[in-house]
Amino acid sequence: MLAPSSFHHQISTPNPLQINQHCNFRKPIWRRQKSVVRCSQNKLGGTKNYYELLGVSIDASPQEIKNAYRKLQKKYHPDIAGEEGHERTLTLNEAYKVLIRDELRKEYDASIGRIGAGVGRGGFGSIWKGPLRPQALFVDENSCIGCRECVHHASNTFMMNEAFGTARVKVQYGDDDGKIETSVDSCPVNCIHWVNTEELPVLEYLIQPRPKPGYGIYGQGWERPADVFMAAQSFSKQLKQQEENQQKYAQSSNEEEETPAQAQARESAYRELKMENFARIWSWIKKSNTGQ
Amino acid sequence: MAEPAYTVASDSETTGEEKSSSPFPEIAIGIDIGTSQCSVAVWNGSQVELLRNTRNQKLMRSYVTFKDEIPAGGVSNQLAHEYEMLSGAAIFNMKRLIGRVDTDPVIHTSKSLPFLVQTLNIGVRPFIAALVKNMWRSTTPEEVLAIFLVELRAMAEVQLKRPVRTVVLTIPVSFSRFQITRIERACAMAGLQVLRLMPEPTAVALLYAQQQQQNVHDNMGSGTEKIALIFNMGAGFCDTAVTATAGGVSHIKALAGSVLGGEDILLNTMRHLLPDMDSHFSIRGIDEIRKMGLLRVATQDAIHKLSSQSNVQINVDFGNGRKISKVLDRGEFEEVNRGIFEKCESLIKQCLHDAKVEVDDINDVILVGGCSNIPKLRNIITSVCKKELYDGINPLEAAVRGAALEGAVASGVNDPFGSLDLLTIQATPHSIGVRADGNNLIPIIHQNTTMPIRRDLIFTTVHDNQTEALIVVYEGDEKEVEKNHLLGYFKITGIPPVARGVPEINVCLDIDAANVLRAFAGVVMPGGQNPAAPVMEVRMPTVDDGHGWCAEALNRTYGSTLDLVTVQKKAAH
Structure with a gap:
């Protein structure tokens, strides 16, 4: 790990x-x-x-x-x-x-x-329901258009990040496989990905928007890598x-x-x-x- | 070394500044000017030593008597009897009077002193006078203090066989910055430069830090952090501090203080013994002053005795058949002064709360000052802190010893044995901010912030095309500006004429380790990198006497035309 x-x-x-x-x-x-x-x-x-x-x-x-x-x-x-x-x-x-x-x-x-x-302290990243599995869900928030479809279909797994208007994974396998399947399919921009579990922490970390270095009170903002x-x-x-x-x-x-x-x-x-x-x-x- | 006895050099504040920077800085001496007693100590190369006057006293009464042509202070003067100090010719309690205006309640309680304290209640300095040859000779607390300091300095110079120019002074926590400038002026008048001003309990904290450091060396102790609560109650003030000490570093966590002391206990008790005291002594003839002196001495004596015995017989004969004959017991005494003791308790609790320290975390409780023998006070402190009192410190010498240590440290003295491997990290006793959002004090530096400190906050204009803004700096912890101490004001000009709320007026306050406060103000237009108007730097306080009037006059003249409001976004820190 x-x-x-x-x-x-x-x-x-x-x-x-x-x-x-x-x-x-x-x-x-x-x-x-x-x-x-x-x-x-x-x-x-x-x-x-x-x-x-x-x-x-x-x-x-x-x-x-x-x-x-x-x-x-x-x-x-x-x-x-x-x-x-x-x-x-x-x-x-x-x-x-x-x-x-x-x-x-x-x-x-x-x-x-x-x-x-x-997990817990910083409060970022998803938590696991049940045992760790080799595959995990990951939302590329760069592509997400905030349609809420996934949250609608699997509300125990996905949640909206209201500050940025994008969806993210709250609990891995929070819903049953059927619901998750439907929600992944429902995404109009295909931004929900199945990834290797060991890659997940890195991806979840990187997708966190972080402050752009600014000068004084100007030029600050949030950014995340374009291709996570x-x-x-x-x-x-x-x-x-x-x-x-x-x-x-x-x-x-x-x-x-x-x-x-x-x-x-x-x-x-x-x-x-x-x-x-x-x-x-x-x-x-x-x-x-x-x-x- | 033959210094002329009373060269009250100059009344200008700059006197203290001009001094040659010699490669070997002299060791600053520590002075504890108490309301009632005063002492001087210095680092002698291996330890702190208290200096004695010609009568071999370490503690000298703080007073100046104007009986003869040349005023004489308690350093050199020998009182024939205690009553001589109460004849109206001597001014004392300078520390309670200095830097206060005539609307101040403390000034009003001082009216029962034997010398003249007259008030007009208009926000100017009170009229203070000594009775000389049946005539009231006016003086000021600064002048009296300066005369006293000249004596102290002469005494120290004789003993140290060198000129004394720099000092570390202890001051009450509750002193405002304006009062501090009065102390500095008195020092300048006496030819002394103030190197550091230490709130009294922090001086004690430094001494405690040294003792802990020594213990670690001697016993190979663990040297872990120790939390100490220090409570200091003298004749004029009571102060408390919480300090975290480790490795010779005393880090002040919180300070709290009040203008409450033995003087108030004395007055309460006098009033209890003679309920119509105030009307009795409202006319200030020689006879009244004499009677008041009799009552004062008798009461003082009784209070001292009540520290060791449970009741005391008081006999005062005013003449003309009028006399007081009464047995005062300790319970009665404590009841009479209940308000004062309750205030002490709340100060301690507040200080612990502000320091975010639980009672169980306290390692040592230190009680110092002239009131430290009062059994009730000892009970309060031990019961609040659930701890026995620390006994490794002389309660009457602690503050001056701490000041002498700081004098040596800040003068750059090193001790090969590590006895000066010390540091005091001070905290701000009061919040400092500016007037904005109407009549509110918006703090920029909060109370109990570690010093040195620099903080800024962004304000903006309240009117369209407002090209000038008034920065009014206050010190204190009340919301409405009037209840705080005005420190000064200045105008920032050249704000571009734009809609209200657009210019960013950045006000920055900076306090250095010597406790010098500077205010800076600059204007930036959104998107601009450079100030739109020249940045102003103003050393505070700027107000002089009669400052009670200033704020009112400002308000009358300008109203809200030059006002400021805070910018809602959180200022970057």
Whole structure:
């Protein structure tokens, strides 16, 4: 079974090449090797998100988050680091506030595309009635026209996603085979597919619309891969690579000590995680003021 | 080192700012200016040390007497007798008076003090005066505090054999930012720069964090997180805080405070002993002041005794055959002050609630301050928290020791033994927001938010072609703006003349670790990336004395012409 928690990382990670280039001109040669390592870890560890900012794993317990927060505060709090610590501490406080509160963390996880391990927490994907079968139902919501035929014929299996006006599978085999047969046939655009059960989680994950990266309050929206089946294929391939990489570099990662590369990554995380539009303008103003 | 005794340098707020940045920053001293007593402590290189005055006192009475040509404060002055402080020539309780307007109920309760507190109830500063040679000499709480601080500074400089310029002060949780500016001004007048201001219980929390850290080192303890409730009740204020402590980091979860203290207990009890006290002392002649002093001293004495005995005999002879002779027992005393004790209880409960901490999660309960010996108060706290009181802290020295620790940490001092491996993560004691949606306070930064913090919220215009908007910043947790503290206001101009609701006016508030509040405002048109008008940055508070009038005048002049409303969509955080 695939771990859903690591699904999105590949997708929303910025091009690793960019990061490598970035490291190359920022860091002296001897560090570059590590930076590359870090970058590949970065690919695993997610985008520049709050988890990375705090240097905790995506499944970190509240206790781990607290410890990491304290450790970083001791380093960056303006009482210790002086004025320069202000911006960092702001971001740290924000990250901590979100990750330490269950409801905010869930919301945040959803916004970065991370869905909690297992069904139930994130609430996406279908559940199974009865034993797992080799074939499962999957609605390609890109093609669905929202005719409600399937829901009409097999209401225990299909449901409407009202927010997006498309149908999706609620319960695998929620109705008897006859009803399911009828509903699949009733679809005017043939968007209900029988798929392999092991492919299902990937497909269901990918079909979830996720926020488009926006700039400040503009340009945000939702998107999903145009061809979910193609996306699933390449996704699985990347996932395999990722696992290989993970094994390769597992021993080189040291949890306790922050390597210069990790510091570097956090550095850029701070930069990237800048507040919205306005905050950016203000920090710029501040900078130019203090520069005088 | 021979500093002239009373150089009240300048009344300008900028004095504190100009200081050379030497490569070796001096260690800021910690000062706890209590309503009744005051103390100074400093990190001496290996531990916190309380400084003593020439009479070997660690705790000095907070008062300034204007008896002679040169005013003398409680640091250097020796009172011949307690009554001397109550002769009308001495001003005390500065901390309860500072930064309040004459409509403030606290000012009204202060009218029973021996010096003159006069109010016109129009929202300006009250008239405060000391009796000097049978004449009322006017002064201000800032001036009195500055004189007192000059004495403290001189005392510290003599002992430390170095100039003292930077301080960490403790303040009550309930202080508004306007009151804080008054404290800062008093410091500037005394030539002191405020490095940090700590709400009193958070200073205690830092001391507690250090003790826990030490325990971990000594006993190889687990160093797990500890939740402590701190309750501080002095003469003027009571404050409470919940802190989560681990690894020398004290993270303040919630704060709550009220202008309630030993002074109120004293007044209640005085009124109980002499029910017609107010009419009795309404005329302020020398004789009345003397009588009031007699009653005050006797009552104070009785309250102290009631901490250790169950009843006390009170005898006051006012002369002319009028006297009080009464046995006051502890139950009666507690009944008289029931309202105050109930308020204390509700503050603790509120603070626990705000901190989202269950009673069972509390590891330690710390009671400090001048009222910490009152049995009723101890009972309330132990019964609410279901825990015995923590006994590792001196209740009268805790706050100043914490302030000295913060002074060392924020001055960048390192201790090879890790005794300064500390950090206090503060929270905002009150919400801060702007006036919008009519007469409402729309909070931008909420109460008990971890500092430093920056938050913004988007507003828009209420009129078509509205080209200007007034940003009025308030502090407090009430819905209607009038019930909160006005911090300042400024106008944002150059809004493009378009239909109402179109321009996005982004108001951002930023509080840094030194508790400096800045307000920013900018206008963006939908679809635009750059501000449509120059972004404004305003340091708050901007209001000066008489601020009670300001809001009213603003309202009268502008009405709703420059109003704002919140944008319904959720602002990105």
